[in-house]
Every structure is written in structure tokens, then in C-alpha cells.
Amino acid sequence: MAKSASVEKQIEKLREELRRHEYLYYVQDEPEISDVKFDRMMAELQKLEAEHPELVTPDSPTQRVGGAPRKGFETRRHSPAMMSLDNTYSMEEIEEFDRRVRELGGRDRVDYVTEHKFDGLSISLLYEGGVLARGVTRGDGTTGEDVTANVRTIRSIPLRVDQDALKKLRLPHDFEVRGEIIMPLRAFEALNEKQEEEGGKRYANPRNVAAGSVRVLDPEITRSRHLDFYAYYLLAGGREPERRHSEALEALQKMHFKVSPDWHVCPSLDAVKKFIDAWESKREKLPYEIDGIVIKLNEIALQQELGFTAKAPRWAVAYKYPARQETTVVNDVIFQVGRTGTLTPVAVLEPVEVGGVTVSRSTLHNMDEIERLGLRIGDTVIVERAGEVIPHVIKVTKEGKQRREIVVPERCPECHSRIHKDPEEVAYRCVNASCPAKRKESLLHFAGRHAMNIDGLGEKIVDQLVDKGLVKDFADLYELKLDDVAALERMAEKSAQNLLDEIKASKSNSLARLIYALGIRFVGERTGQLLADHFSSLPKLAEASVEQLEEVTEVGPKVAQSIADFFSESANQKLIKRLKDEGLKMTEKREALESTRLAGKTFVFTGALARRSRDEAGAEAARHGAKISGSVSKLTDYVVVGADPGSKYDKARALGVTILNEDEFDQLLAGKLPAEAAASDPPATKSKQKNPAKKSAKDSKSSARSSRKKTSQPPLFQ
Ligand code: AMP
Numbered sequence: 200m201a202k203s204a205s206v207e208k209q210i211e212k213l214r215e216e217l218r219r220h221e222y223l224y225y226v227q228d229e230p231e232i233s234d235v236k237f238d239r240m241m242a243e244l245q246k247l248e249a250e251h252p253e254l255v256t257p258d259s260p261t262q263r264v265g266g267a268p269r270k271g272f273e274t275r276r277h278s279p280a281m282m283s284l285d286n287t288y289s290m291e292e293i294e295e296f297d298r299r300v301r302e303l304g305g306r307d308r309v310d311y312v313t314e315h316k317f318d319g320l321s322i323s324l325l326y327e328g329g330v331l332a333r334g335v336t337r338g339d340g341t342t343g344e345d346v347t348a349n350v351r352t353i354r355s356i357p358l359r360v361d362q363d364a365l366k367k368l369r370l371p372h373d374f375e376v377r378g379e380i381i382m383p384l385r386a387f388e389a390l391n392e393k394q395e396e397e398g399g400k401r402y403a404n405p406r407n408v409a410a411g412s413v414r415v416l417d418p419e420i421t422r423s424r425h426l427d428f429y430a431y432y433l434l435a436g437g438r439e440p441e442r443r444h445s446e447a448l449e450a451l452q453k454m455h456f457k458v459s460p461d462w463h464v465c466p467s468l469d470a471v472k473k474f475i476d477a478w479e480s481k482r483e484k485l486p487y488e489i490d491g492i493v494i495k496l497n498e499i500a501l502q503q504e505l506g507f508t509a510k511a512p513r514w515a516v517a518y519k520y521p522a523r524q525e526t527t528v529v530n531d532v533i534f535q536v537g538r539t540g541t542l543t544p545v546a547v548l549e550p551v552e553v554g555g556v557t558v559s560r561s562t563l564h565n566m567d568e569i570e571r572l573g574l575r576i577g578d579t580v581i582v583e584r585a586g587e588v589i590p591h592v593i594k595v596t597k598e599g600k601q602r603r604e605i606v607v608p609e610r611c612p613e614c615h616s617r618i619h620k621d622p623e624e625v626a627y628r629c630v631n632a633s634c635p636a637k638r639k640e641s642l643l644h645f646a647g648r649h650a651m652n653i654d655g656l657g658e659k660i661v662d663q664l665v666d667k668g669l670v671k672d673f674a675d676l677y678e679l680k681l682d683d684v685a686a687l688e689r690m691a692e693k694s695a696q697n698l699l700d701e702i703k704a705s706k707s708n709s710l711a712r713l714i715y716a717l718g719i720r721f722v723g724e725r726t727g728q729l730l731a732d733h734f735s736s737l738p739k740l741a742e743a744s745v746e747q748l749e750e751v752t753e754v755g756p757k758v759a760q761s762i763a764d765f766f767s768e769s770a771n772q773k774l775i776k777r778l779k780d781e782g783l784k785m786t787e788k789r790e791a792l793e794s795t796r797l798a799g800k801t802f803v804f805t806g807a808l809a810r811r812s813r814d815e816a817g818a819e820a821a822r823h824g825a826k827i828s829g830s831v832s833k834l835t836d837y838v839v840v841g842a843d844p845g846s847k848y849d850k851a852r853a854l855g856v857t858i859l860n861e862d863e864f865d866q867l868l869a870g871k872l873p874a875e876a877a878a879s880d881p882p883a884t885k886s887k888q889k890n891p892a893k894k895s896a897k898d899s900k901s902s903a904r905s906s907r908k909k910t911s912q913p914p915l916f917q
């Protein structure tokens with residue numbers, strides 16, 4: 200008993216701490232502890248709650264994760280209705296609004312509160328007993344959709360509000376907060392980058408993504424979108440509980456809701472105008488999109504006197520900034536090489552002023568986007584600017600008289616190397632490791648801790664080395680002179696010597712590190728190691744065909760193609776030669792073999808083995824001289840099959856490759872089953888293929904069929 204009481208206390212303490220850090224991180228943007236520490240605390244709470252499920256409450260910070268997707272949303276009535284706002288587009292309309300307000304209210308002078316008009320999705324959050332009970336979309340204003348599970352995943356929305364805070368503010372424990380769910384521009388850009396990397400479509404704007412991400416049935420999607428919430432109304436018993444709207448905003452802040460700090464009490468229409476003017480350009484710097492300014496009468500009693508029209512309050516109005524869109528002509532399309540070698544098409548525009556800024560360039564993202572737009576050079580287009588994001592073309596409005604097709608150049612505009620395209624990907628890229636466009640990035644990667652591990656070769660030094668023309672590629676690093684390095688900023692002779700020593704020492708790094716350091720697309724640390732193990736030599740790797748590359752464990756067609764592309768580039772071939780001349784270690788002896796029993800045999804593993812992982816099994820076979828491959832082909836000798844095998848198993852059967860279970864594999868390793876004998880008389884399948892190279896296509900087909908027949912009961916010998 201006593202124990203459970205102390206656990207309860209411990210849990211409550213952890214929750215309080217976590218709530219405080221969530222607030223500091225997601226609302227204040229001023230974290231006090233590292234992410235790791237936060238995660239550790241969360242894990243601790245999760246563990247305690249798992250041990251004591253009876254103590255889990257819905258307001259626990261662990262309860263943001265959404266649970267299972269639902270079938271549909273329930274609708275809920277709003278009380279009072281969630282009204283829209285009347286829009287205005289000019290200062291005259293604002294003056295007109297002000298006149299009406301003062302007339303109806305019978306005042307000469309009133310205070311207004313000006314706020315950002317967040318461009319997102321408005322939401323109503325209902326709290327019961329201080330705990331978030333429901334989140335409902337605006338819907339048609341009268342009824343909306345219950346999206347509580349989704350809303351809970353948004354970290355800046357408090358799951359509970361501190362009792363003391365409510366007490367101090369003299370607020371009831373049941374209240375409602377209304378505000379906007381938005382997607383920060385950074386999250387939006389990151390999402391689009393990810394989309395592009397995965398070959399998906401770019402999203403048009405953050406508002407649509409925010410709205411879409413809240414109205415999905417799977418809360419996990421909402422969570423993954425990194426949405427944010429800004430509060431702008433507080434209601435208790437259906438009305439604002441404070442005397443002034445500004446006080447409500449302050450109260451919301453004290454309740455630990457996120458409130459934009461940029462609201463302002465304006466004692467005059469002039470102040471309102473100044474606020475509007477100031478934010479027209481300042482909004483570019485905001486981390487989220489706003490499409491205007493909302494002007495609200497500050498005094499709540501007066502608000503109530505004025506009431507509502509059928510659609511909107513009489514006491515508030517929105518001023519909309521002019522759209523930051525213009526039409527202009529695309530005079531040309533050029534291609535820029537990015538930090539990673541990706542080619543990005545850029546429209547050269549007839550200069551045009553868009554929202555106060557002259558625009559003459561606009562990104563077109565990639566060739567798919569050009570196709571989607573149906574764009575050709577000479578067309579008239581609409582360009583839009585949003586935040587500090589580069590302007591982009593929205594659509595073609597008129598086709599040019601003499602339109603010109605946009606073609607991807609065959610050679611890199613920076614270094615003249617050939618441009619490559621992976622058939623599966625949208626992007627075209629320059630794979631020259633020394634291309635000036637990605638020189639700095641490549642060098643930093645090369646020097647990185649997991650690559651050549653050259654301590655002291657950080658961003659500041661790389662910048663100077665490249666800018667001064669001292670280093671153009673990896674090989675140049677090894678030719679640096681002490682005087683050159685010592686002449687760099689913030690470089691004493693001693694540290695210059697240290698750096699040169701570090702560079703020199705890196706020459707004897709393992710082959711795996713060197714392969715990884717080259718920065719071949721899709722070749723991470725692990726693949727670097729697998730390639731080094733397989734080829735034991737950089738020149739051999741460089742000469743390997745796509746087919747040979749695919750023989751390497753875990754190397755699929757995409758990776759193999761990327762490696763082959765890299766080494767087919769003459770600039771890279773020259774680079775490798777120079778690195779060799781500089782004395783870098785290009786070969787590596789394989790570990791001494793236990794036997795050569797399996798020499799020349801290629802193995803593929805599929806499914807879960809009972810006694811070891813597939814990696815371990817591969818290593819064991821390799822110690823007897825076997826080659827390990829990630830995919831089944833005619834060159835495969837054995838496919839070792841565990842539980843729940845994948846398509847490799849089907850392919851092996853189709854090709855008539857010898858199939859072994861784990862016991863048989865063990866016997867083979869132990870020499871109890873001679874490799875030759877096993878190959879010619881596999882105990883499990885009898886599908887034999889003594890010399891596949893000599894077989895005619897017809898033969899191998901028939902053997903595939905017969906093997907399928909014989910093994911129609913999967914020989915899963917687990
Ligand atoms: P509209 O969608 O053009 O009818 O404008 C009304 C909408 O503006 C409201 O439903 C809110 O979602 C949104 N809005 C954005 N920022 C604010 C704000 N600071 N105060 C009130 N409404 C806002």
C-alpha cells in the first residue's frame with residue numbers, strides 16, 4: 200500500500216516536470232534540458248505507468264500518442280457558434296469599421312487589439328476540470344468534427360491547465376479555448392524536402408497541410424506533421440470571462456497556452472494603421488504564415504452590446520494583406536547545382552514586384568513540377584511569395600507564342616561532368632565529388648568523424664581553404680603546406696601543424712572509412728563497410744559492374760547504380776588515382792579464412808533464422824570463403840531460408856537455386872555436408888542446378904517449374 204502511494208507520488212512528480220519542460224520547449228521555445236534528458240524522463244514515466252496501468256490518466260504527458268485510427272469523426276455543436284470574420288482590404292474599409300463601432304457603441308474613442316491573422320485551421324478546445332476533453336474543428340461554424348485524438352498530439356496544446364493558475368485567474372475549471380492550428384514554415388519546408396526525397400508530390404501551402412493533418416483519421420499522421428497552436432479566445436460559460444480581450448490573452452498566456460507575443464492594444468485608429476503597416480513587411484520574418492491582421496474591440500461589454508451579424512461579429516474585422524502573387528513571363532530556365540549535387544530548375548522571370556519585393560528568379564523545384572505546371576519558356580505565369588521562402592511559380596496562365604521546351608542539361612553547369620538520373624527518382628544530379636557547387640559540403644563529409652575523422656577540419660577551416668582556392672578536392676588536402684594553413688584565420692602554427700598531422704594520419708584509415716568518405720549517394724557507413732569487406736580494394740570496387748555490385752550483401756539495384764555512376768565519372772576516377780598517389784590506403788586484407796570450404800559459393804539469406812541473425816550467418820559463411828549477396832540471381836548457389844521468408848525464397852524456387860534450411864546450413868558450415876555434394880544433391884528440395892551457366896533458358900525454366908511443383912509444400916524446416 201505504502202509502496203503504491205509513493206509510486207503515485209513519483210508518477211505525479213514526473214508528470215509535473217514533463218509538463219513544465221513541454222511548456223518550456225513547445226510554448227516558450229526556451230528548453231532547459233536536452234532532448235535526450237526529456238526523452239529519458241518520458242521513458243521513465245512510461246515504464247512506471249506500464250507497471251501501474253491503474254494510475255494512467257488522460258492528462259498524462261504520455262497520453263499524447265494517438266492510439267488506433269478511427270473510422271470517422273463525430274460531429275459536435277459549438278456553443279456559441281464559431282463565427283467567421285468580415286474581411287477588409289483597404290484602410291478606408293478599416294475607417295468605416297471604426298466609425299460603425301463607435302456609432303453603435305455610442306463612444307468617441309475605443310481601444311482595439313490587433314493580432315496576427317494566422318493562416319491555419321481554427322479549432323475549439325474544451326477543458327473539463329482543467330483537463331483537455333475535446334477538440335472540435337470549426338466546420339460550418341455551428342457544428343464541427345471531433346478531432347480530439349489528433350489535437351492531443353500537438354505538443355503546444357496543454358493536456359491540463361494548472362489548478363493554481365486557474366485559481367489565481369479566478370477561472371472555472373470548465374472553459375473553452377479557441378485558436379488556430381498552424382504548420383510552422385520550417386516544418387512545411389522539411390515535409391516538402393522529405394516528399395521530394397521520397398519521390399512524392401510537394402504540398403502547395405502550409406495551411407492546406409495543417410488542415411489536412413488535423414482532419415485525418417490516424418492521429419499518428421497529425422503527430423508527424425509538427426503542428427503548432429496559437430490561442431486567441433478564452434471562453435467560460437460561452438463568453439469571454441475577462442473585462443477586456445487583452446486580459447483574456449494575458450490569462451491564456453498564464454495558463455501556458457501559446458499566444459503570439461505580437462498582439463498590441465491600439466488606443467486609436469492611427470495605431471491600428473501603424474500596426475498593419477509594420478507587419479506587412481515584418482511578417483516575412485515570422486516562423487509561420489499570416490494573411491492579415493485581426494482587429495478586435497478590446498472591451499468585452501461593448502463587444503456584447505454590438506453582437507453579431509448572421510456571419511461575423513460586429514466588433515471585429517480582418518484586414519487582409521494584398522496577395523503576394525503577380526503574373527509575369529518566364530524568359531528562361533536555368534539549372535542550379537545544390538549542396539548535394541542536385542540540379543534544380545530555376546525560372547528567370549521578367550522582373551516583377553510581388554508584395555513589395557522585386558522578383559526575377561523563382562524555383563521550379565524539379566522536372567516533375569515543370570511537367571505538372573505544363574511550363575515552357577515564354578509562358579506567362581503566376582508567381583507567389585510566402586514568408587522568406589523563395590518565390591515559386593503557381594501556374595501557367597497563358598502559353599507563350601514561341602514556347603521553348605525546358606531541357607535538362609547533359610553536363611553540370613558548374614563542373615561540366617555528366618548529369619545522372621536515377622530512374623526511380625525525380626532529381627537529376629552531378630556526381631562529381633569535387634564539383635565546386637558541393638565542394639565544401641563534400642569536404643566536411645570527408646573529414647567527418649565517421650568518415651576520415653580529421654579532427655580540426657571543421658566548417659570555418661573548410662570555408663577558408665575553399666574560398667582561398669587552397670583546396671579544390673579531397674586530394675588537395677594531402678598537399679597542404681604548413682605556411683598555407685598557418686596563414687588562415689584563427690590558426691596558430693601549432694594548431695596548423697596539428698591539422699596537417701591529422702590529415703596525414705587519415706591516410707591509413709580503413710578502406711571502409713575511405714569508401715564512406717567519398718560521399719557516394721546511398722553509401723552510408725554500413726554499406727561502406729560491406730563494400731570494403733566484399734572487394735577489399737578501392738580500384739576493384741571502382742571497376743565493378745552494376746551486377747557485381749548487386750552481389751554485395753544489402754546492395755540493391757538503386758545503390759549499385761549509384762556506385763557505378765560515381766565511378767564512371769572521369770573526374771572521380773582521377774580523384775581516386777590522386778588519392779592513391781598521395782598514399783591513402785586503397786586495399787585491405789580480408790580476415791584470415793577458417794577454411795576455403797565454401798570458396799566461390801554465393802549465399803543469400805532470407806527469413807528469420809532461429810540460431811543467429813542473418814548478418815551473423817553471413818559472417819560465418821564468409822569465414823569459409825563464401826560470398827554473401829542480398830539478392831537471388833542465376834549466380835546464387837544457396838538460399839538459406841528461415842521462418843517467414845520473403846520474395847527471395849520465391850525467386851530462388853523459380854530459378855531452381857538450392858534451398859537450405861538452417862540445420863542444413865550448419866552441416867554445410869561444419870563440413871558434414873560437402874559443398875559439392877550439397878549443391879548436386881540438396882536434401883530438402885532436390886532442385887538441382889549443377890552448372891547453371893551451361894543450361895539453356897528453356898531448361899532452367901522447366902527446372903524452375905519442376906522445383907516449384909516439388910516444393911509446393913514450402914520446405915520450411917523450422
Ligand atoms: P476567414 O477564414 O477569412 O473567414 O477568417 C476568419 C478566420 O480567421 C477565423 O475563423 C479564424 O480561424 C481565423 N483567425 C486567424 N487568426 C485569428 C485571430 N487572431 N483572431 C480571430 N480569428 C483568427
Ligand code: ZN
Binds near residue numbers: 611612613631636
Ligand atoms: Zn558538377
